[in-house]
Amino acid sequence: MTMEQAAQMGLESGYRQALTALLYQLADDELCLGHRDSEWLGLAPDIEGDVAFSSIAQDEVGHAVFYLERLHELGEKDPDSLAFFRGAEAWRNAVLLEQPNGDWARTILRHFLYDLFDDVRTEALLHSSYEPLAQGVAKIRREEHYHLLHLKPWLIRLARAGGDAQERMEQAVMEVWAQLGGLFSLGAEEEEMIHHGLIAWGREELYRRWEDRAKPVFAEAGLKWPGPPSVPEQDGRRGRHTDHLTELIRTMSEVAVGDPAARW
Amino acid sequence: MADPADTKALLDVLQEVKDPEIPEVSIVELGMVNRVSVGESGVRVELTPTFVGCPALDLIAEQVEKVLTRERGDPVEVDFVMNPPWTSERITPEGRKKLKDFGIAPPPVTRNESGDIVADCPFCGAGEGEILNLFGPTACRSIFYCQNCRQPFEGMKPV
Numbered sequence: 001m002t003m004e005q006a007a008q009m010g011l012e013s014g015y016r017q018a019l020t021a022l023l024y025q026l027a028d029d030e031l032c033l034g035h036r037d038s039e040w041l042g043l044a045p046d047i048e049g050d051v052a053f054s055s056i057a058q059d060e061v062g063h064a065v066f067y068l069e070r071l072h073e074l075g076e077k078d079p080d081s082l083a084f085f086r087g088a089e090a091w092r093n094a095v096l097l098e099q100p101n102g103d104w105a106r107t108i109l110r111h112f113l114y115d116l117f118d119d120v121r122t123e124a125l126l127h128s129s130y131e132p133l134a135q136g137v138a139k140i141r142r143e144e145h146y147h148l149l150h151l152k153p154w155l156i157r158l159a160r161a162g163g164d165a166q167e168r169m170e171q172a173v174m175e176v177w178a179q180l181g182g183l184f185s186l187g188a189e190e191e192e193m194i195h196h197g198l199i200a201w202g203r204e205e206l207y208r209r210w211e212d213r214a215k216p217v218f219a220e221a222g223l224k225w226p227g228p229p230s231v232p233e234q235d236g237r238r239g240r241h242t243d244h245l246t247e248l249i250r251t252m253s254e255v256a257v258g259d260p261a262a263r264w
Numbered sequence: 265m266a267d268p269a270d271t272k273a274l275l276d277v278l279q280e281v282k283d284p285e286i287p288e289v290s291i292v293e294l295g296m297v298n299r300v301s302v303g304e305s306g307v308r309v310e311l312t313p314t315f316v317g318c319p320a321l322d323l324i325a326e327q328v329e330k331v332l333t334r335e336r337g338d339p340v341e342v343d344f345v346m347n348p349p350w351t352s353e354r355i356t357p358e359g360r361k362k363l364k365d366f367g368i369a370p371p372p373v374t375r376n377e378s379g380d381i382v383a384d385c386p387f388c389g390a391g392e393g394e395i396l397n398l399f400g401p402t403a404c405r406s407i408f409y410c411q412n413c414r415q416p417f418e419g420m421k422p423v
Contacts, residue, residue, distance in 0.1 A: 048396065048397040048399075048407075051397055051399050051400065051401075051407075052397060052398065052399035054399075055399040055400070055402075055403050056399070058317050058319070058403055059315070059316070059317050059403055060317075061317060062315065062316045062317010062318070062403075063316055063317060065316075065317065066316050132346070135346040135347040135349070136316070136346045138346070138347075138349050139313075139316060139346045139349035139350070140316055142349065142351070142423040143315060143316065143317075143403070143423065145423075146398050146399070146421065149398055150398050150399065
């Protein structure tokens, strides 16, 4: 679909606004975490983990590009401009995902919990009233399946290892939980998104379904379930971010800013 | 709708376009070509990406444009579509054979009950592989180890 076609579709402005907000949330979540994944290149504890994180990073960034292309069809700027030349206040990712990786335990835990959330969220998009989105997530879910297959055993292995690994994982749970609640926010447009059939469930149902799947993994890992996360102070879905996002955008856009006309 | 003979001729030309990472196998054999059609404005090709974030997509689209323009002289439009989504079942029997000859195990046709994704070894044919890494040198491949011939091997992920 081209930009003209999107305009010709004559999307009602409320619908378009809710759809745009949703696409930014999806794109920015994937792009932030994909970038953080790429920071492990050459540094992961073993070669298999290193190879895995480069593929996972490539998948996440690729998915972000898919969502950014859909935004471009709706009349937003082109994907590169949106990725490299957009101020932090315009990003709609959850604050949790812009944080630095921390140690390996926190990396694995955050990624697993996010991918589980993304699995629930994309399930809620399979029958989206916006067909290009429904079709894209059907494909994306087939790829994300492998991320969960890789991350879940890592989480369990670290938590059950005892000693340093277990202590770090328990520490990671405390740190991640402080910002975890922000994942489930759908921002100011939640009601409109549901009203227009863009997404099947709101934040409470997303959380309930996520918890149903996360709890048994914690039990298997021997980790204490900390209870429902509180809502963090800054809601990234409403454009409120930490300084880490500014730093992330600056690093990611270093080449593009250095020579905006460069092709690679 | 395109004339079926025309479509066949176009697909034959597209056999020239190979996966840049697996130069033995064409995009037709990989099941990436969803539709080709000839209209008044030229040729239109619908490709379905094996993986959404595959970095070879732009290169493949350029190649498609190049070979079809050379053959026909008409304008060529290449679009990537997500519907139907690409699955590993779209790889043709010829494509599966060429993957194997290249040393990459074609994906298992059916997953067994435990969700096992280990393919038969492309070197000795034994089904005694184990997963070394779900991820490999490209997004679409995993790395396995054959317990029979004691060789590591790559395989395409079933998706």
